[in-house]
Amino acid sequence: MVAKRPAYSNLVKEIRSGKFVLTGELEPEKTTGLEEILASARAMKPYVVAANVTDNPLSMAFMNSLVPSYIVQREIGLETVYQVTVRDRNRNALISDILAAAHLGIRNVLALSGDHTVLGDNKGAMPVYDLDSAQFVYLLSKMIDEGVDLAGNEIHGKVEMNVGIAANPNADPLEPEVLKIGRKVGLGVDFIQTQTMFDIDLVKEFLREIERFNCPTLVGIFPLKSFGIADFFDKYIPGVHVPKELLEGMRRCKDEPDKEKRKALYDQVNIDFFEPFIKEIRKTTKAAGIHVMAVFYERIFEPLLRTTM
Amino acid sequence: MIITKQKPFEKILEMTQPYDKVFIVGCGSCATSCQTGGEKEVAEMAGRLGEKVVGTAVVEEPCDLRLDRRDLKAHREALKEADAVLVLACGSGVQTLADFTGKIVLPGLDTCFIGETERLGRFYDRCRACGDCILDETGGICPITRCAKALLNGPCGGQVEGKCEVGEYKNDCAWVLIWKKLKEQDRLDLFMKFRPPRDHSKKVLLTEVILR
Ligand code: SF4
Ligand code: SF4
Numbered sequence: 001m002v003a004k005r006p007a008y009s010n011l012v013k014e015i016r017s018g019k020f021v022l023t024g025e026l027e028p029e030k031t032t033g034l035e036e037i038l039a040s041a042r043a044m045k046p047y048v049v050a051a052n053v054t055d056n057p058l059s060m061a062f063m064n065s066l067v068p069s070y071i072v073q074r075e076i077g078l079e080t081v082y083q084v085t086v087r088d089r090n091r092n093a094l095i096s097d098i099l100a101a102a103h104l105g106i107r108n109v110l111a112l113s114g115d116h117t118v119l120g121d122n123k124g125a126m127p128v129y130d131l132d133s134a135q136f137v138y139l140l141s142k143m144i145d146e147g148v149d150l151a152g153n154e155i156h157g158k159v160e161m162n163v164g165i166a167a168n169p170n171a172d173p174l175e176p177e178v179l180k181i182g183r184k185v186g187l188g189v190d191f192i193q194t195q196t197m198f199d200i201d202l203v204k205e206f207l208r209e210i211e212r213f214n215c216p217t218l219v220g221i222f223p224l225k226s227f228g229i230a231d232f233f234d235k236y237i238p239g240v241h242v243p244k245e246l247l248e249g250m251r252r253c254k255d256e257p258d259k260e261k262r263k264a265l266y267d268q269v270n271i272d273f274f275e276p277f278i279k280e281i282r283k284t285t286k287a288a289g290i291h292v293m294a295v296f297y298e299r300i301f302e303p304l305l306r307t308t309m
Numbered sequence: 310m311i312i313t314k315q316k317p318f319e320k321i322l323e324m325t326q327p328y329d330k331v332f333i334v335g336c337g338s339c340a341t342s343c344q345t346g347g348e349k350e351v352a353e354m355a356g357r358l359g360e361k362v363v364g365t366a367v368v369e370e371p372c373d374l375r376l377d378r379r380d381l382k383a384h385r386e387a388l389k390e391a392d393a394v395l396v397l398a399c400g401s402g403v404q405t406l407a408d409f410t411g412k413i414v415l416p417g418l419d420t421c422f423i424g425e426t427e428r429l430g431r432f433y434d435r436c437r438a439c440g441d442c443i444l445d446e447t448g449g450i451c452p453i454t455r456c457a458k459a460l461l462n463g464p465c466g467g468q469v470e471g472k473c474e475v476g477e478y479k480n481d482c483a484w485v486l487i488w489k490k491l492k493e494q495d496r497l498d499l500f501m502k503f504r505p506p507r508d509h510s511k512k513v514l515l516t517e518v519i520l521r
Contacts, residue, residue: 087458113465113467116457116467116474116475118475119474127457129458129459130506132458132461132463132465134503135462135504138505138506150506168466171464171466173485175492176484176485177466179500180462180464183462183502183503184462186503195466238474239469
């Protein structure tokens, strides 16, 4: 039930051409500067077709994702996937932002619920959720495919974007998550990006489950830059378990006193884990690509992709 | 039932501090069941506030003007004398008493929610009075109230083992409950149904129900 809308973005063009695609991730922070994001974008550009720009992940009040989404495209020439959550904006604000994004030439939007405000760094904020993420996809379809807003008011000019959603293959129980994705895909979704995956069997099971919805899916991976990050992930990100052998491998690297050597060791552990992971996905599943969340760890792209792509 | 909690006594002391003569009104209905504003709690409050209390009464339902009129008739003099009325009832009771007495009113309770009572002292948030009930579609489980994001098309990515990301994964994810219930009832088509955005203007404008 893939939406019949045209491929407006390079990302969706490449997916539809049958290419195995890679996307990256950029994270604006609590800053007014864009130097770091631009450096990251520059570093990943040779490897990815597009990069997601996160929208206040974990409900942290960071820089608005639209600005870096635009600047990265303009300055670096790397297409972006503009992430938008419904947590901080009512339908009017969503419509405004999408109109602005269309003007700025944004071609991909990822419609998200967003982590709840009580998890964030300004916990007293009023959570909005005027629309949920499915209703946001519905709104986007109206704007893109029909040229009207939610109430049916006509839009002057065109909104030419492709729509993505996130999926959580780690969800337990999985069935309501799968059914929900089916419900959403029916509203006009061009691609799916999954949350971080470490378990290849779960990836396979999930992709099998959603195959009937016929929506291109990119599997999310999160290369681990240091033992600290790996340990944090394992302990504090609910529903995500870093496999024992990977965690142990990372632990062994952390005692290497020489910084450069330590970096090389970490990289090797990641390559040893993710190289076969990606190969297996390419060989045995119908995944459309990989979403590589190597935030501030762009140096891993080259060695990781040398043999997998 | 309207579920209430008593405000901390220091807060009540602070509120009543400017007034020399205070009349206390309790509630014979919800706040009695919550043990926050019944005969016992009104007597206790009068004892703690001491001399400034010029009278007390428990109205059957203070949120009903007719019952205020009936049950406060005998207290007319004491009420007249009072500088302020401390109300141990929900916010609706407080406002109805403001209308009825014309006095300064002080809320002695915090109004929490429209709840389900498991037993005395165990109450659960069940209804946000949204004005457009969909419990028929959601297996009798309200997503507006029980989903932390009030999603109409859940679950979100924040559920882990059926628990919600809000509240440190201690509370059930409403949408997993809804899925389970509808599956049990062989009504998963209702789970799959897309619920379009709500017309919030309806609720905004729904401030009175006037039948006659
Ligand atoms: S849908 Fe929920 S909030 Fe609305 S009236 Fe029904 S129970 Fe109350
Ligand atoms: S985890 Fe469940 S209850 Fe909590 S916000 Fe998400 S859908 Fe709602």
